[in-house]
Amino acid sequence: MSHFKKVCAMSGGGMSVVDRIQVEDVRVLSDNWYLLTKATFRYRRRDGTWQQQSREAYDRGNGAAILLYDPARRTVILTRQFRYPTFVNGYDGLLIEVPAGLLDEASPEQRIRAEVEEETGYRVRDVRQVFQAFMSPGSVTEKLHFFVGAYHPADHVAEGGGKEAEGEDIDLLDVPIAEALAMMERGEICDAKTIMLLQYAALHLFPEVAGS
Incomplete structure (x- = not known):
């Protein structure tokens, strides 16, 4: 495992993010040049409660x-x-x-x-x-x-x-x-x-x- 992957693996405190996310909806806002989406999801906070959030993400590749x-x-x-x-x-x-x-x-x-x-x-x-x-x-x-x-x-x-x-x-x-x-x-x-x-x-x- 590379140093970068080790650091990333340790940064989550041993809890997979997959266990803390429930994606409810992903909507495409723009696909003109690269892809802009808006996601609505529920996120499990540190105290165990679930909070609904929405975020926009711009995907232009790596x-x-x-x-x-x-x-x-x-x-x-x-x-x-x-x-x-x-x-x-x-x-x-x-x-x-x-x-x-x-x-x-x-x-x-x-x-x-x-x-x-x-x-x-x-x-x-x-x-x-x-x-x-x-x-x-x-x-x-x-x-x-x-x-x-x-x-x-x-x-x-x-x-x-x-x-x-x-x-x-x-x-x-x-x-x-x-x-x-x-x-x-x-x-x-x-x-x-x-x-x-x-x-x-x-x-x-x-x-x-x-x-x-």
Whole structure:
């Protein structure tokens, strides 16, 4: 059992959630892009009483994200692109991120290899999954698989930039790890998955940076 699964298994206090949920109704609110549903259910509280609740959940599938790092040059690969939801929430800039994408029925490793080449033009050789996380569990079902992978400048085999037909217009950033961490501290990097992977890198891939 993976560390992630062990933690999740322990978090329920030994009681399966299935024993505490009675789903009464699930209604589709929107199926235009991904699936938005509203569920009505009864939930057994800690004191044993049952309480009726309703929740909306947005199902866009699971995804994968990766931090490409060059241990020799002490650099990481980041992307920069327009994100409409951040724009309508007051963010006036292109969002700096690690390469990421939805699985679309592929395995996490298959998807992240393809996504890296589409977005950055790098053909990554060795990738390693380091953890998984639910990114917005209050409303979105998505679970994200987080990877790291070493790269070399010679691995740049294509133009990258994403798929124009899907509206992608992605810039590529080759940044020293120290500068990437400084950008995070200055608020120039404010994407959650990117912050999580940069923090992982500071602890496990470039620990001397975290201790400096």
